Amino acid sequence: MGKKLLIHNVNIPGIATLEVYRQNGGYASVEKALKTMTSAEVVEEVKKSGLRGRGGAGFPTGMKWSFLAKPEGVERYLVCNADESEPGTFKDRYLMEKIPHSLIEGMITSSYALGAKTSYIYIRGEYFYVARILEKALDEAYAAGLLGKNILGTSFSHDCYVHVGAGAYICGEETALLESLEGKRGNPRIKPPFPAIAGLYGCPTVVNNVETIAAVCPIINMGGEEYAKIGIGKSTGTKLISASGHINKPGTYEIELGLPVEEFIYSQEYCGGIINGNKLKAVVAGGSSVPVLPAHLILKTEKGEPRLMSYESLSDGGFISGSMLGSGGFIVYDETTSIVKNLYTFARFYHHESCGQCSPCREGTGWMEKILHRILEGHGKPSDIDLLWDIQRKIEGNTICPLGDAAAWPVASAIRHFRAEFEEYINHPEKIKDVKHYYSVNQLEGA
Amino acid sequence: MKKEIKFNEETLALVHKMMARYPEGKHKSAIIPILHIAQAEFGGWLSPETMDYVASILKIQSIEVYEVASFYSMFNLKPVGKCLLEVCRTSSCWVKGAEDVVKHLEKKLGIKEGETTKDGMFTIKTVECLGSCGTAPLLQCGASYHENLTFEKVDALVEEYRTAGRRRSYTDLDYKNTL
Numbered sequence: 001m002g003k004k005l006l007i008h009n010v011n012i013p014g015i016a017t018l019e020v021y022r023q024n025g026g027y028a029s030v031e032k033a034l035k036t037m038t039s040a041e042v043v044e045e046v047k048k049s050g051l052r053g054r055g056g057a058g059f060p061t062g063m064k065w066s067f068l069a070k071p072e073g074v075e076r077y078l079v080c081n082a083d084e085s086e087p088g089t090f091k092d093r094y095l096m097e098k099i100p101h102s103l104i105e106g107m108i109t110s111s112y113a114l115g116a117k118t119s120y121i122y123i124r125g126e127y128f129y130v131a132r133i134l135e136k137a138l139d140e141a142y143a144a145g146l147l148g149k150n151i152l153g154t155s156f157s158h159d160c161y162v163h164v165g166a167g168a169y170i171c172g173e174e175t176a177l178l179e180s181l182e183g184k185r186g187n188p189r190i191k192p193p194f195p196a197i198a199g200l201y202g203c204p205t206v207v208n209n210v211e212t213i214a215a216v217c218p219i220i221n222m223g224g225e226e227y228a229k230i231g232i233g234k235s236t237g238t239k240l241i242s243a244s245g246h247i248n249k250p251g252t253y254e255i256e257l258g259l260p261v262e263e264f265i266y267s268q269e270y271c272g273g274i275i276n277g278n279k280l281k282a283v284v285a286g287g288s289s290v291p292v293l294p295a296h297l298i299l300k301t302e303k304g305e306p307r308l309m310s311y312e313s314l315s316d317g318g319f320i321s322g323s324m325l326g327s328g329g330f331i332v333y334d335e336t337t338s339i340v341k342n343l344y345t346f347a348r349f350y351h352h353e354s355c356g357q358c359s360p361c362r363e364g365t366g367w368m369e370k371i372l373h374r375i376l377e378g379h380g381k382p383s384d385i386d387l388l389w390d391i392q393r394k395i396e397g398n399t400i401c402p403l404g405d406a407a408a409w410p411v412a413s414a415i416r417h418f419r420a421e422f423e424e425y426i427n428h429p430e431k432i433k434d435v436k437h438y439y440s441v442n443q444l445e446g447a
Numbered sequence: 448m449k450k451e452i453k454f455n456e457e458t459l460a461l462v463h464k465m466m467a468r469y470p471e472g473k474h475k476s477a478i479i480p481i482l483h484i485a486q487a488e489f490g491g492w493l494s495p496e497t498m499d500y501v502a503s504i505l506k507i508q509s510i511e512v513y514e515v516a517s518f519y520s521m522f523n524l525k526p527v528g529k530c531l532l533e534v535c536r537t538s539s540c541w542v543k544g545a546e547d548v549v550k551h552l553e554k555k556l557g558i559k560e561g562e563t564t565k566d567g568m569f570t571i572k573t574v575e576c577l578g579s580c581g582t583a584p585l586l587q588c589g590a591s592y593h594e595n596l597t598f599e600k601v602d603a604l605v606e607e608y609r610t611a612g613r614r615r616s617y618t619d620l621d622y623k624n625t626l
Contacts, residue, residue: 087576166519183475185518244539244580
């Protein structure tokens with residue numbers, strides 16, 4: 001049984017309420033930080049913990065915090081990125097829905113560390129009902145003196161607000177999120193300046209993912225060094241994984257980083273194996289943006305070592321034979337899955353979600369969708385595979401924000417690892433006439 | 448009879464409360480939350496008149512509202528049915544049969560994706576990942592998530608909505624009770 005720090009209390013009845021949450025040790029980190037520590041000491045503990053951003057990039061949180069500019073007389077902001085829209089990812093929704101106070105506790109402790117008087121939780125518009133749960137929890141926290149003026153009788157005052165978005169994947173990119181929070185279109189900004197220097201309303205701002213902020217609570221409670229002992233190497237602590245696709249037990253799981261991928265997929269404690277006892281075909285390990293890996297490369301690295309659920313192990317082999325931990329959106333595909341059709345859903349997604357600022361992404365994502373569509377309609381040309389490869393190469397690295405890269409990587413990896421399937425679709429269009437999600441080309445051959 | 452585009456006092460108070468969440472002079476930040484309310488209040492979509500009204504409340508140019516409203520997928524710039532059935536179509540939902548859900552709805556309602564039934568009751572729309580991949584396939588209607596869909600569940604849902612007959616919006620309070 002791995003260590004659990006974030007959702008260990010999730011099954012306690014009423015844990016969404018302040019009363020039960022506090023009875024189970026909730027808001028201890030606020031008490032400890034505000035009453036016994038300086039803000040610099042809180043930052044130091046987070047640095048020692050080795051905590052890395054849980055939204056996908058995996059950047060060290062303590063370092064991100066230490067970049068925050070602190071000019072005299074200028075407001076600083078903490079913004080929580082709850083715009084969870086990466087396909088395959090639903091862990092933040094689970095955490096906010098089940099234990100809303102864990103996020104609010106983290107917001108207060110983190111804001112104290114950063115010297116932020118105001119913070120915003122930017123939540124995707126589709127999660128409207130979750131926003132209401134958070135607002136209810138915020139009301140409870142205000143009534144209990146955990147928010148507002150002179151929190152717990154200390155000199156620290158803080159206000160926290162929920163802000164709902166309106167449906168835009170791009171707003172998960174931190175500068176697009178800030179634009180949106182300022183009441184504009186969610187077009188990412190050119191960096192530098194980074195938000196730590198000029199973020200919300202031009203003020204120094206830290207943007208952190210929901211899970212990152214929630215993880216600050218156990219770090220302060222147990223101390224950064226203790227937290228760093230959990231996990232493996234530079235992948236410290238625990239991580240929420242959203243598991244979906246062809247598995248027996250989809251859901252949100254908290255794992256200790258370093259868990260073998262094979263155990264995660266097949267053990268009863270986690271995914272419980274593949275549905276119908278089918279064979280594993282491929283896995284997208286960290287949300288739609290990360291490279292898809294075929295079964296043999298997700299279970300073991302190129303060198304033959306067991307693949308672990310950690311930042312380092314999942315990226316072992318680079319993009320040639322590895323992937324990324326990303327947001328922890330773990331999508332499992334069994335042998336019946338059409339990789340080409342699945343890729344089409346991703347390409348369509350990125351085309352739909354491109355903000356349109358940069359030509360390579362605006363145009364390229366649409367071309368990739370169209371080419372994949374024509375392949376699926378039986379009109380693919382042999383040159384289409386190279387054309388797709390060419391387009392993704394020209395998007396990657398040539399856009400203001402990482403959405404371009406995120407659109408390119410799934411295409412590149414699908415071609416890299418499943419080229420034969422593309423060729424099959426193009427050379428034998430008659431076989432894909434009635435392709436559905438549960439038929440692979442291989443199965444159709446026998447039909 | 449066209450409904451006048453004007454919030455009642457209670458709603459207006461809520462709108463001003465939202466504007467107060469942002470610093471002095473930065474009340475434009477409240478544009479998205481206010482547009483959600485406006486869409487719910489004025490027929491489930493944002494007509495030019497509605498957007499002009501929101502601009503007047505925020506004391507900004509109408510174009511600033513149009514450019515925001517046209518960017519975000521949850522804002523409808525054309526009228527939709529009272530129940531906008533948004534079916535997720537991205538990977539995890541697709542592998543669990545989202546396409547079949549759409550086909551089933553199309554057959555049941557006699558319309559195609561993107562269309563509205565003649566009685567103005569239902570619109571079918573396919574949308575990108577709704578963050579419910581572990582409970583796929585799903586559809587969202589208003590604030591409610593309907594997860595682990597089967598044809599039977601879809602049928603029951605359509606009947607329930609048809610009987611109730613009222614408009615569903617994102618700001619509804621009738622979300623699935625998960626607390």
